[in-house]
Amino acid sequence: MRPHLTRPTACLIAMIATAPSLAAAAWQVISAEPGKRVEIDRTSIRKEDNGKTVALGRIVLEKPIIDPKTSSSYRIVQALSRYDCNSRNYSTLKRSYFKDEGDLLREEEVKVQIEMPVRSGMLDDKLLREVCRPKADDATLAARRTADKVNSATGDLRKANEALVQQEVRRASMQTPAAADRPVAEAVASPVPRRAPRATGASVTSDTGPPPTTRTTRTRTAESGERGVNAHVQWGYEGDAGPDNWARLSPEYATCASGRRQSPIDIRDGLRVDLEPIQFSYRPSHFRVIDNGHTVQVEVDGSSLSLLGKRYELVQFHFHRPSEERIDGRASDMVAHLVHKSDDGKLAVLAVLLEKGSEHPIIQTVWNHLPLEKGEYVAPPDPTIDVAQLLPQDRSYHTYMGSLTTPPCTEGVLWLVLKQRQQISAEQLAIFARLYRNNARPIQATFSRMIKETR
Numbered sequence: 001m002r003p004h005l006t007r008p009t010a011c012l013i014a015m016i017a018t019a020p021s022l023a024a025a026a027w028q029v030i031s032a033e034p035g036k037r038v039e040i041d042r043t044s045i046r047k048e049d050n051g052k053t054v055a056l057g058r059i060v061l062e063k064p065i066i067d068p069k070t071s072s073s074y075r076i077v078q079a080l081s082r083y084d085c086n087s088r089n090y091s092t093l094k095r096s097y098f099k100d101e102g103d104l105l106r107e108e109e110v111k112v113q114i115e116m117p118v119r120s121g122m123l124d125d126k127l128l129r130e131v132c133r134p135k136a137d138d139a140t141l142a143a144r145r146t147a148d149k150v151n152s153a154t155g156d157l158r159k160a161n162e163a164l165v166q167q168e169v170r171r172a173s174m175q176t177p178a179a180a181d182r183p184v185a186e187a188v189a190s191p192v193p194r195r196a197p198r199a200t201g202a203s204v205t206s207d208t209g210p211p212p213t214t215r216t217t218r219t220r221t222a223e224s225g226e227r228g229v230n231a232h233v234q235w236g237y238e239g240d241a242g243p244d245n246w247a248r249l250s251p252e253y254a255t256c257a258s259g260r261r262q263s264p265i266d267i268r269d270g271l272r273v274d275l276e277p278i279q280f281s282y283r284p285s286h287f288r289v290i291d292n293g294h295t296v297q298v299e300v301d302g303s304s305l306s307l308l309g310k311r312y313e314l315v316q317f318h319f320h321r322p323s324e325e326r327i328d329g330r331a332s333d334m335v336a337h338l339v340h341k342s343d344d345g346k347l348a349v350l351a352v353l354l355e356k357g358s359e360h361p362i363i364q365t366v367w368n369h370l371p372l373e374k375g376e377y378v379a380p381p382d383p384t385i386d387v388a389q390l391l392p393q394d395r396s397y398h399t400y401m402g403s404l405t406t407p408p409c410t411e412g413v414l415w416l417v418l419k420q421r422q423q424i425s426a427e428q429l430a431i432f433a434r435l436y437r438n439n440a441r442p443i444q445a446t447f448s449r450m451i452k453e454t455r
C-alpha cells in the first residue's frame with residue numbers, strides 16, 4: 001500500500017470513488033467443480049467512458065500450487081479484465097496471486113493486452129454474461145444462478161474444455177514477445193474440418209460451442225477427445241513443459257499434481273474376480289485422422305461399449321509410445337487408448353496394448369492417412385475403419401478408476417485395460433516413433449486404489 005502514499009491525494013480519492021471493489025468484495029460463484037471454483041465480484045463491475053466494462057474475477061483452488069516466479073505457493077488467482085459487451089471481446093489488465101484469502105503473494109500488470117473473443121457456452125461466456133447483463137433483482141439473479149449451475153453440470157469433457165479455454169486466455173494475455181516467439185512445433189492450429197464423422201446431437205463435438213473465431217486455434221486433448229482452444233505450446237512430454245511441471249503450467253492443471261486418482265498406473269495385485277464382460281458394439285465407420293501435437297488421433301462414429309448397464313460411445317482412439325500403463329511393472333511397445341463417453345458425460349478409456357510382431361491392418365490404414373501437417377484433419381471419403389479389429393480375441397481385462405493422462409488430468413475416468421496384447425509390426429512402430437518418440441506420461445501413485453481383473 002505504500003505507493004499510494006506517494007500519489008496525489010486527488011488521485012487516491014478518484015480511485016476510491018470509481019473503484020467500488022475497494023469496498024468489501026461480493027464474490028459470486030460462476031462455476032464450481034472438484035478442486036476449483038470461478039467467482040466474480042459483482043461490486044467490482046464498472047462501466048468505463050469508452051463503453052466497455054471492467055470487472056474482477058478469480059479462480060479459487062482447493063489446494064495451493066507452486067508459483068514458479070517466487071517458489072512460494074498460491075491458491076487464488078484474481079484477474080481484472082475489461083469486457084466489450086458489444087463485440088464480445090475481453091482482455092485482462094492485471095493479475096493478482098494470493099497465498100490465501102486476503103494474503104497477496106504478487107501482482108502483475110498485463111503489459112500487452114490482447115483482446116480475446118468470448119465463445120458461447122464456455123466459462124468466459126458465463127463471465128461475460130454476468131458482467132454485461134443489466135442489474136436484476138435478487139429473484140432473477142437466483143434463477144439465473146440455478147440455470148448457470150445446470151449449464152455447468154455437463155460433464156468432465158466440458159470442464160476439460162473450459163480449462164483449456166481459461167488456459168488460453170491466461171497465456172494470451174500474459175504473452176510477452178518472448179513467449180510469442182516460442183517454437184510452434186507443438187502448437188496446434190487446426191481448422192474446423194469440413195466433414196465430421198459424427199453429424200448429430202449428443203456427441204463430443206456438440207460440447208464444443210460454435211465454430212472457432214479467426215483469433216483462436218483449436219485442438220483436441222489427447223485423452224478427452226475434446227476440442228479446446230490453444231494459442232501456443234503449453235504442455236509436452238519433456239523439459240519445462242514435461243509431466244513433472246504440468247501442474248505448474250496452469251492453475252487448471254492443478255489436479256495433475258494434487259490428484260490421488262491419477263493415471264497411468266502400474267497395474268498389479270488386482271483382485272481376481274468374475275468381472276462382467278464388456279459388451280462391444282463396434283462397427284465399421286468413416287474416420288478422420290489428426291496429429292494434434294501430442295499424438296495421432298482417429299475419430300470414428302457409431303461404435304460403443306456397455307458395462308454394468310451403462311453405454312459409452314466411442315469418440316476417438318489415439319496412441320502412446322511406449323504404453324503408459326504397465327502390467328506388473330512391464331510396459332508394452334505402444335498402446336491404443338479408445339476413449340468412450342456416456343450420455344451423462346462419464347468417460348471410459350479402453351486400453352489395447354500393442355507389442356512388436358505382425359503388421360496390424362487398422363494401424364496401417366491409419367498410418368496410410370497420416371496428415372502432412374499437425375492440426376490438419378485427413379478424412380478419406382471412401383475407406384472405412386472397423387474398430388473391432390483392434391480388439392484381441394480374449395476380452396478379459398484389468399479395471400480401476402483413474403484420470404486423463406494428459407492435462408488437465410481430470411479424474412473420474414473408468415479404465416479398462418485388456419489383458420491380451422495386439423501385434424504391430426516393427427515398421428509400423430518405427431513410423432510412430434518418428435512422430436512421437438515418447439508421449440507417455442510416467443506412472444502415477446496408486447494411493448491404495450482398488451484394481452480388479454478378470455480371473
Ligand SMILES: [Zn+2]
Nearest residue numbers: 222223337405
Ligand atoms: Zn491416451
